[in-house]
Amino acid sequence: MDNRDYFWLVVIIIILAAAGWVVQSPKYPIVRGLDLQGGLQVLLEADLPSDQAVTPEQMDTARQIIDQRVNALGVAEPLVVTEGERRILVELPGINNPDEAISLIQETALLEFIDTGSQPLPEGMCVRTSSHEGPVRCELESGKTITDTIASPAPTFETVMTGASLRTAESQRDQLGNYSVSFELYPDEADFFADYTRNHQGQFLTIVLDNQVISSPRINSAIEGGRGSITGQFTLEEARKLALQLRFGSLPVPLRIESTRQIGATLGEISISSSIRAGVIGFAVVLLFMLVYYRLPGFLADVALIGYALLNMAFFMLIPITLTLPAITGFLISAGMAVDANILVFERMKEELRRGSSLREAILTGFDRAWTSIRDSNIATLVISFILWIFGRNFGASTVQGFAYTLAIGVLISMFTAVFVTRTFVRIFMGRSSAKLQKMKWLLGV
């Protein structure tokens, strides 16, 4: 019990202040899961015979295309991730038109070749095309629908050809080691394309997918016989991706819906208000119990516990962790473990005091001896959370994963607050005046 305790007290105060700043900062909002704000979850699987291989590139391209589409839906925090080898999980929280979303995810995208004259367009740029006039999805800001007026409409370009004319496309590597993409048109289209490229040499033929630019190659020479190639500074990866996009126009693999979850927004609101109420009441009773049962050390543990809640919130916002009902439960359970750690220590302290030790010794022994129990049981809980996390990861049970995350984070933080923070508090506020405190038995709850 020396000056190092004061040093650590300052460190603890700084850490808690930082956590408090994160919690109140609007820069780090809480991410609410589907069950707390309503929304749609869809698990898609490659609709191919199980012996037919699906490459990671195909799945990733499909994921990117779906990601682009759902981004245009105006959902605040859409989540599109591949799961395992053949699955894609889509989560659209807060969405109020699930049917539109589902058809949008499954629909095939439109691949177009547009005439952009002497001007190459940057990748990702949003354009309108002559094949279907009017506003397009990628122009919309989030939250807007297609019927709203658009402040600065995207430029419109002439469609030369659509993906329907393209027979195949493949990535290849020349003798110099450069990657390119070769393509082949259907015979009916070959003459038209040869004419077009002859007349537009030196100009740019931009490729767009769902009205977004994916590549803007220059026509170097007339392409006769329906076979040509796109060269450029491609990496192997880029060449493959472009080839896939050209070949499939839309999704590189057909996808079928394996599971869906649809939760009404009102249900989410009911859940969130009731869980906040339950959490606050439960927490308050625990704080009260610790204060009544353990008195002064209980009060110090309460302060540490409030710090614990604050730190957890800060981590949930920083990482960020998507809060669902199970995730909140995981947090509350880990709070129970944080309390348990203090109970272990304080019971040990009481025991030592009853045995006639001085308060000073009791504090030292209490923290020292209780540590092995705290460590062993916390490691066991971490192992369980890890198994839950793996289990949840394998099949899109994001509810299970949320629980595993918050439980594990909570246990780790509890080792800091319930052991280190409480110990520093106890050493400073009880250890320093231990001789005086020793006589005030009611304050110690012995």
Place this chain on the structure above:
Amino acid sequence: MFNLVQGRRKYFAFSGILIGLGIAAMIYSFITTGAAFPLGVDFRGGTRFEIQFEQPVEEKAIEDVFAQFDLTHNSIIALRGESLENAWQIRTKFVTPEQAQEITDALERELSPLKPDTTSVQSVSPSVGGEVTNAAFTAILVAAVVILVYIMLAFRQVPNSFRYGASAVAAMIHDLFVIFGFAALMGMLRGWEVDALFLTAVLTVAGFSLQDTIVVFDRIRENIVKRPFEKYETVVNRSILETIHRSLATQLNAMFVMVAILLFGGASIKPFIAVLFVGMLSGTYSSIFTAVPLLVSWEKGEIPFVKG
């Protein structure tokens, strides 16, 4: 000193009866419904609708609407609780999202308007359901093995460390049977389903159970070294008594939180919390009245087929 481990035969008998009742509930449920407890769509595959009408609706009328879509043999349950007036849960075989939409449209058209934004629909294809079930079994098995090994390592300096691991796992299995029985019972009484969250509860209970057991075992480990001349039974008994305050205080605290969630929390999570709650009670009980007495019985060679 109060001798707690003396009455171990009574504790074992009590646990036996409790687990026996649970197994009976599971068998009864298996005979009547074909599953030990009602499996949710997560495991079985299928579609679950939760809808709330503006006006009261007859069960038969709902059944008829579903029958129009060739969906018969559905389970239709009226939900009860705060803000759940005219709310129903309907479980059918797997339907696509488009079909689900047509069905809810038909319900709205033919029966009563639905409360806006309160509909929830969950669909899982049978193949995913099967995978989840397999993964669940694997998860429980892996957890049991990891825990056994972990305790053996943590107690390697204590004589017969294997016994500690085995007794802790036995207590854990005890708790799992208690909550399985509870799930079967509540499935029959209230229509609760076993879903992915139930599995989460199972593994968490396994963790709780272990945590309680470790605290007592940890004290035994300490006392064996401190009092080398005391009888094993006495050391064990002393360890239980020394840790019982902590067990009760911790149990009480966990109860505060869980009762708060049960009383005031969201309806969808109540079965999950109730299972956790029962499992936690069982976990504290089993660490004192199963795991530790088992150690003593083992030491005395009372367990059939197992050498002392």
